[in-house]
Amino acid sequence: MNKKYLTDLYMRYLSNHCEKEDIHELLTYFGEIDEEKLFKLVLNEFELVDEKEEDAINNEEKIKLSKIYNVVKKGINKKNKKDNNRRLYIIRFSVAALFVLLIGGAMLWHLFYQPIQTLPKQLISKSQVNDISPGHFGATLHLSNGQTIMLDSTQNGTLAKQGSGVQIIKNNGQIKYAGASNKLIYNTITTGSGREYKLILSDGTKVWLNSESSLTYPISFTGKTRTVQVSGEAYFEVVHNAKQPFQVKVKNQLIEDIGTSFNVESYANEIVTKTTLVEGSIKVSKDKQSIILKPGQQAETGDQIGLNKNVNIAEEIAWKNGYFIFQQTSLKQIMQQISRWYNVSIEYRGNIQPSLFTGKIPRTMQASKVLEVLEQAGVHFKIEKIPEQGNQGNIIVIP
Incomplete structure (x- = not known):
């Protein structure tokens, strides 16, 4: 499968723009890929490190990638066993898994395996009730x-x-x-x-x-x-x-x-x-x-x-190509971009500790998904919709 095509297909899936045929194609790909290819896919496609730096990845991080690989294989096996029920399964990285945060030198990986049509209520963010659409x-x-x-x-x-x-x-x-x-x-x-x-x-x-x-x-x-x-x-x-x-x-x-x-x-x-x-x-x-x-x-x-x-x-130029890309970017700089793109006001409450973020995420995501990523750094958010305010609402940043 063409590398760029795979990336585009995967991003379409994450932003809920995949057709059933696209999902089947992804399942087929993940069913055939070996561990080494998956390792490189995760590293290179989502820009965690340059190809030349793969050897620099330490054993702890390789173990985490191996765990991801094992969950992928497990999900594919479950899918194959339930073909008679015609239920579509796919490995869904949460936004936090794709948009890897390098905070304090630690990689935070979050991987979810869920049926496409039956996302459990406990995985739905509370902020989605008042969610905000992208620009x-x-x-x-x-x-x-x-x-x-x-x-x-x-x-x-x-x-x-x-x-x-x-x-x-x-x-x-x-x-x-x-x-x-x-x-x-x-x-x-x-x-x-x-x-x-x-x-x-x-x-x-x-x-x-x-x-x-x-x-x-x-x-x-x-x-x-x-x-x-x-x-x-x-x-x-x-x-x-x-x-x-x-x-x-x-x-x-x-x-x-x-x-x-x-x-x-x-x-x-x-x-x-x-x-x-x-x-x-x-x-x-x-x-x-x-x-x-x-x-x-x-x-x-x-x-x-x-x-x-x-x-x-x-x-x-990430904005032109439909992405947010951060390289050791401060929370306030990120929230400024979010404010412009989602047409919201930003309010800070309490003592917010400074954090730097590195990663990549499509601008087609709902605001709640972007905020879920940032919450992995220990910062929390609340969305308030105020129709008479003239924008889509407020995002309140809290410790």
């Missing part, structure tokens, strides 16, 4: 004439015409611009909490917007430069044109493309703007200071521009 694809388009278009609910087709012949077209949920105008006209697209969006600019440049973000841009690039303005977080795949450079204004800095894919994070409540280069080259400038980034580097701009040469690109 979704959507945005608001603000035209230059003051008109607003809710992109979540509009149908595919031509949404508007601007200038001397530019059409705004929605296709497969995203918008693009067709035609040209000799007049400089700006539109703005915004994503509130719990929303993200992708659009294609008139030059073919692709832009992904994370939650609580905005992009202001011309409907047609007519000047010597192609300049847009961003707040929040955005990922760009720029169509390079040396005769008409692409520029991104963000707070008090300027990013200039030299043939590029990059991520910029600059929320209003954050002091530092982070610009991470994925491919190509960009120039980041502030006042009289400027640096040119190479792939895998990050500019951190506050009062001055700092250079981070050792960046985990997968973590920086």
Whole structure:
């Protein structure tokens, strides 16, 4: 089975998007896999360690993996014995099993084996009663004439015409611009909490917007430069044109493309703007200071521009690919991401001990599942839904 396909299939299962055929495929795979392959699957697919570091895993951790393997085999045997009842069984890692927490040097493994259709009541989190759904694809388009278009609910087709012949077209949920105008006209697209969006600019440049973000841009690039303005977080795949450079204004800095894919994070409540280069080259400038980034580097701009040469690109652009990825990330940083994506307020009560988390989890999970993972570190949560508040509710963090 293709490695990437297996991972995607497994993630679909965890987010309850698997068909019966998909579950049978997973069962078949787990029924054939040997212990060594399972060991590598757990390590590599869920990014616990690099392949080159497998030998560094100590015996205690190997024993834990062996136990997982034995439970898998036991589950497969039970499934085979009950084929006449046509009951579907599968090994379900809880989110805590997939999203492994490396806390205080200890690996916390939690493995559950349950029939798909009969999850016991005692395994259902209390917070699921007031559960909160993850964010979704959507945005608001603000035209230059003051008109607003809710992109979540509009149908595919031509949404508007601007200038001397530019059409705004929605296709497969995203918008693009067709035609040209000799007049400089700006539109703005915004994503509130719990929303993200992708659009294609008139030059073919692709832009992904994370939650609580905005992009202001011309409907047609007519000047010597192609300049847009961003707040929040955005990922760009720029169509390079040396005769008409692409520029991104963000707070008090300027990013200039030299043939590029990059991520910029600059929320209003954050002091530092982070610009991470994925491919190509960009120039980041502030006042009289400027640096040119190479792939895998990050500019951190506050009062001055700092250079981070050792960046985990997968973590920086995880949101674009549908995941949360944490590498020794603090609880408050994690809760800030959860607040934006789930459109909730965060409240801290009591003496919360500082903790660092490492792991990966799909953004398609219900809030309760994400919180169950974090609770393995000794922190607890309570979900409160307050409809009149204007968001999906509150998440209260308690010791």
